[in-house]
């Protein structure tokens with residue numbers, strides 16, 4: 001669940017980098033591990049700045065000042081494949097053919113055979129375990145097949161057809177062809193989001209943006225947003241005065257199944273994805289959850305409802321309203337600690353929960369408390385939360401989740417750990433309650449959750465994380481390979497992160 005964006009400015013003398021940096025900050029919640037920007041300036045030269053860290057730390061004023069050009073792409077990384085090494089920070093670059101950059105949100109689930117294909121048939125060297133580097137090289141290899149001095153839009157669409165044929169998984173991407181164009185495309189099931197928008201300048205020319213979430217487009221005054229359709233791509237010329245963007249349905253829509261988890265946790269509430277307001281789905285989740293709670297608990301069993309900040313707030317408030325119970329902010333969040341779930345290792349996650357959330361005794365003492373979170377994944381947050389509530393003197397602690405029990409891997413770009421680390425893995429609801437140390441745990445049903453997000457246009461969602469059935473299936477051996485790489489990373493001496501710049505060829509001298 002990384003964040004991606006790309007901007008093309010009509011004014012060829014205006015550097016795009018400052019606006020890209022700002023845009024990345026709007027997408028920070030989608031990835032805190034690494035951030036990167038690549039721009040394309042005169043004579044097709046590519047400039048880049050990327051590395052481990054949050055956008056504000058990686059994009060220093062000095063570094064950004066060196067990024068020339070009116071076209072550029074950005075990425076916020078939350079690793080799902082490979083490692084957290086800074087050599088896997090995106091956008092990735094290959095010099096041949098033509099010079100290509102790519103920023104990818106999602107995850108490929110046939111990397112074992114794709115790696116073999118790259119090695120044995122295409123003879124391209126893949127320098128990391130990142131599936132995104134692989135995806136870029138697949139695209140490059142397909143484009144190279146045209147064997148032309150210069151490509152045109154049709155050639156790019158044709159190369160993307162090859163990408164769709166070869167790559168299985170969830171992917172929304174933005175890329176650049178040096179000196180030629182920016183492009184974006186979305187997987188044939190629309191699992192990961194990607195929106196397009198335009199902004200008219202005073203002289204009538206237009207700037208264009210592609211982004212993971214509508215909030216970035218809106219904040220930068222882009223309008224006429226539209227979601228790319230599953231299997232659709234767009235090419236925007238480097239100089240928009242050369243012609244309008246060209247959209248093409250490269251392959252037929254296989255299904256239109258946005259990832260339900262975007263609405264539960266991942267996206268910002270003020271975003272609208274695939275025409276669905278994230279905020280409204282979270283309100284609806286609160287209502288449905290309350291109806292479920294009413295069936296499970298007697299009306300006088302709950303004294304007060306509380307959210308686990310931040311994401312669960314919208315849902316918890318609406319749940320309290322529907323139950324007719326007071327809503328209290330018993331947990332206070334330290335705004336300087338980021339999202340704990342997307343931290344790359346368990347040690348960091350555990351220590352962050354207490355640094356991030358502090359409980360106020362007065363709100364708990366002698367009360368039956370209903371705590372609402374958006375989801376319970378590893379249980380890292382919930383176990384600590386229940387402990388804190390007990391330490392503060394709560395009489396009973398009920399824990400409600402706006403998402404159903406999570407018992408399966410998330411394979412399309414949200415690294416929900418391997419099954420065995422999920423607190424609900426192989427456990428009934430009452431066993432989860434015992435593991436969390438609470439009196440009762442109440443999950444939203446999947447039917448209710450789907451109902452909260454359904455619109456006239458979108459009735460199906462990717463829900464494999466709740467059911468174990470994935471829309472694309474998973475290649476044999478893929479999950480084992482993922483675990484093997486994870487185990488290797490866990491053993492890396494002193495960790496694999498380094499605060500150094502990464503060269504265009506992904507060499508990281510850590």
Ligand SMILES: O=P(O)(O)OC[C@H]1O[C@H](OP(=O)(O)OP(=O)(O)O)[C@H](O)[C@@H]1O
Pocket residue numbers: 265308309310311312338339340341342373374375376377378379380381382
């Ligand atoms: O069961 P766990 O493994 O603890 O994961 C679930 C928790 O992680 C997320 O919060 P996070 O702190 O990442 O972000 P938030 O501030 O947006 O809620 C999510 O909202 C849950 O609270």
Ligand SMILES: NC(=O)CC[C@H](N)C(=O)O
Pocket residue numbers: 001002003077078079080081082088104105106107108130131132413414
């Ligand atoms: N969360 C994502 O979208 C991750 C993108 C890519 N699979 C990576 O690990 O870098």
Ligand SMILES: [Mg+2]
Pocket residue numbers: 308309310311312373374381
């Ligand atoms: Mg949370």
